[in-house]
Amino acid sequence: MRRIVVDTDTGIDDAHTLLYLAGRPDAEIVAITSVYGNCAEEDATRNIGYVARLLGLDAPVARGAAEPLRGPAHIAGHVHGKDGLGDLGLDRPLPPVAAESGPELLTRLANERPGELDLLALGPLTNLALALRQDPELFTKYRSVVLMGGSGPYAPPGTLLMIDANINNDPEAARAVFAAPRRELVMVGVNVTAGTILDEQAIAALRASAAPAARFATDILAAYLDFYQNEWGRRIIPLHDPLAAGVLLDPTFATAWTDGPVNVRGDGFLYRARLMRTHDGLPPAFPYEPAPATRVITAVDTRRFVADFVEVLTK
Template sequence: MVRSIVVDTDTGIDDAHTLLYLAGRPDAEIVGITSVFGNCTEEDAVRNIGHVTGLLGLDVPIARGAAEPMAGVAHIAGYVHGKDGLGDRGYERPLPEVTGESGAELLVRLARERPGELDLLALGPLTNLGLALRLDPDLFTRYRSVVLMGGSGPYARPGTLLMVDANIDNDPVAARAVFAAPRERLVMVGVNVTAGTILDERAIAALRATDTPTARFATEILESYLDFYQHEWGRRIIPLHDPLAAGVLLDPGFATAAVDGPVNVVGNGFQTRARLMRTHDGLPPSFAYEPAPDTHVITEVDTARFVADFVEVLTS
């Protein structure tokens, strides 16, 4: 079965890899893309969408989305993805042709035109989704599924630290609206599983050894990402955050364990996370929380099988 996918993206390095991955999978069809701030500014995000779709020869509707969160100030991760979001390689990135509607409006229009047929893949801050829910509070019931890269899973085992939940932290207001909204199926692929899904030296070497435009581009934009993550593990390796969310959308078998339950967006005064309201051993937390419809929260993945598939797609 071919899944028709609308992609909402703050087009940084792993977002670009995700578009390459989706375009290379025979069971995926990208039918629309919306831009949002996050890994880079919204303008850079839409320029990067145009660059990647041009490289792939994709002609799909593109709409410009939110340049700032629903409340507060945008935090741009140029120190991770490069100032332009693609590692500052100097690519010519003219503004692509856009539909003229907002990102939120495109998300609503496509869902109403093809109810029950489309999947929505959200790879950045959830601002466009939050704004779209203001236009259509039942929006998620019109998508076959909504899969997002964000969140932190259940509460971790005591003493365990997690990577920053950047997409949620960048717009907690929008995230709260997303997790409270009625839905057909909402899947959270959070940093609890993406941070351990590693493209290691061997996999990166396989990409570098492949002389195709897609593989060359995928490796060219890696350097900024590797420069950042080498300070996490002392090795020039990266996590496949956004690609894993796409993989789970296309092949739910990549997820080997999941829990259904309410998700709340909670802060500690420094940063905000989306949490399944369960402890690591499946118990409710020891404080009151807001009721919410069930979200399908991924808790374990077959990382070896996914990474092998990702490399095969980008090198074939």
């Protein structure tokens, strides 16, 4: 059983992740913290409340960061809809929230239950960085920290990757996370999530199901499909955040990984978190900052994970 604290900028794939976690018998959602990213922080909190009510989930909710450590927030309304759940006009009142902030909740739970909890970060890493300011040893007190973000090792020459949005939204916070001491830090980046596709057949299976989770999962898909059809010419989506949850619960979904230092680097336009290795395992051709080893996922069994995701939501 994995007892999981979820930090989320609750957009469409974050909602799918909560549905997936709630449907897995080996997962317990212990608490949820909100952060800006796919939508504004208030919308992220409202969406947590909506999904929790749908699932009958009784876990404390704490409101987190509304903007990065520096600079303005970049909100992905063009991807997830302005409200984060596809702008369907859902009734989304604010749920009851804890008196403490998201970073305070992350810190308190880790110190009250050291070694018992896993932290799953699905959005910009601002809450985690703020929590590290309160407790620099925070990650040593979580059983594991698994994050959806990063771009893996340097790609083969001529290869382009999807934007590393969670890192790009707050590179300063990401630097603090990858530099912190930890028990286990796992990076599930766009190098593997972009190819983990919920295709037409899988979407049809969700639509055909009478299960409430599957119905909701397909109801909110339109905005996401509208965005990704411009990438591939097909109405399909990548399972970014759900894959990170899958790897946390079942590490055998990952078929290859490398342990090594991760740096956050910018190219003048965007920031990415990179394993400081080339695609063939060599160090990069420039100096880089030393950092504790992060487990960087480099390949996954996409067929098996997508099948599991669909099975869990259609139960």
